[in-house]
Amino acid sequence: KQEVTQIPAALSVPEGENLVLNCSFTDSAIYNLQWFRQDPGKGLTSLLLIQSSQREQTSGRLNASLDKSSGRSTLYIAASQPGDSATYLCAVFTRGLVFGAGTILRVKS
Amino acid sequence: ETGVTQTPRHLVMGMTNKKSLKCEQHLGHNAMYWYKQSAKKPLELMFVYSLEERVENNSVPSRFSPECPNSSHLFLHLHTLQPEDSALYLCASSQLLSGSGANVLTFGAGSRLTVL
Numbered sequence: 001k002q003e004v005t006q007i008p009a010a011l012s013v014p015e016g017e018n019l020v021l022n023c024s025f026t027d028s029a030i031y032n033l034q035w036f037r038q039d040p041g042k043g044l045t046s047l048l049l050i051q052s053s054q055r056e057q058t059s060g061r062l063n064a065s066l067d068k069s070s071g072r073s074t075l076y077i078a079a080s081q082p083g084d085s086a087t088y089l090c091a092v093f094t095r096g097l098v099f100g101a102g103t104i105l106r107v108k109s
Numbered sequence: 110e111t112g113v114t115q116t117p118r119h120l121v122m123g124m125t126n127k128k129s130l131k132c133e134q135h136l137g138h139n140a141m142y143w144y145k146q147s148a149k150k151p152l153e154l155m156f157v158y159s160l161e162e163r164v165e166n167n168s169v170p171s172r173f174s175p176e177c178p179n180s181s182h183l184f185l186h187l188h189t190l191q192p193e194d195s196a197l198y199l200c201a202s203s204q205l206l207s208g209s210g211a212n213v214l215t216f217g218a219g220s221r222l223t224v225l
Contacts, residue, residue: 004151031212043115043199043218089152097142097201097214099152 002027006090006100013080014108021075021103023090028068034097035064035075036089044089048075080107112136115200115217123225124190130220132183132200140205141183142214143175146197158183190224197221 007022023033032051036044048057048064050073056065063076077084084107091097113134122128132141143155157165158177172194174186183200201214 034214036216041197041221043113044201044216046213046215049213091152093212093214097152098154099144101149101151 002030002092002094002098004090004092004098004100006088006103008103009101010104010106012106012108015080015082017080017107018076018078019080019105021077021088021090021105023073023075023100025071025073025092025098027092027094028071030068030092030094032093033064033066033073034091034093035062035073036091038087038089038102040087047088077105080105082107082109113200113202113215113217115198115220117220118218119221119223121223121225122187122190124192126190127186127188129187130185130198130200130222132185132202132217134181134200134202134215134217136202136204136215138202138204138215139180140203141177141180142201142203143183143185144199144201144216146199146219148196152199156185187222190222192224195222195224 003026005024034049035047038044050057050066061078066073087102087104089102091099116131140159144152146152155169156175161177176184197219199219200217203214205212
């Protein structure tokens, strides 16, 4: 059974810092890995998708990497802003997405 | 608006009630999903439909009954629920079920369910 773990569970940083969120998964037989953002009381917004054949994807200040063989992914956020405050979820796709518990990020101004 | 619409956004029901959650997508997707998000727990996959056929049922209690009448609509029928079923129920859709690394899920905003 696929399990996804995210570290840290919560993170509080001052504005402007670069930060790294970590995700690990137990079964490397995945089609893709997605990073989502969830604001309180709302649905999920897809940030980045990395296909199993890819090593990384970038979108603006976000960069996600994937090491499928070791079952790891990182989400790098450059020059963090208060608007980045949200819960960040990592999910791997097999037959439907399996999610981690998320990292709650707070960026202080 | 993501293209996946869920109604109602909020629902309060007693344990003896029967209610339904509705999900609608007009993205031309062929697969639809129900997820449950409880406080402090990861999202849990409940049901998966591909081309209107149920292909996954992750040991969900029978008090939750899904229905997919066509590729654009997905329902979750609720009856005799328990207080621990209170959660955010999220619907999602994707172009394909599997077999493609480019398969992206689009989520609705969720239905917040409270069972008294």
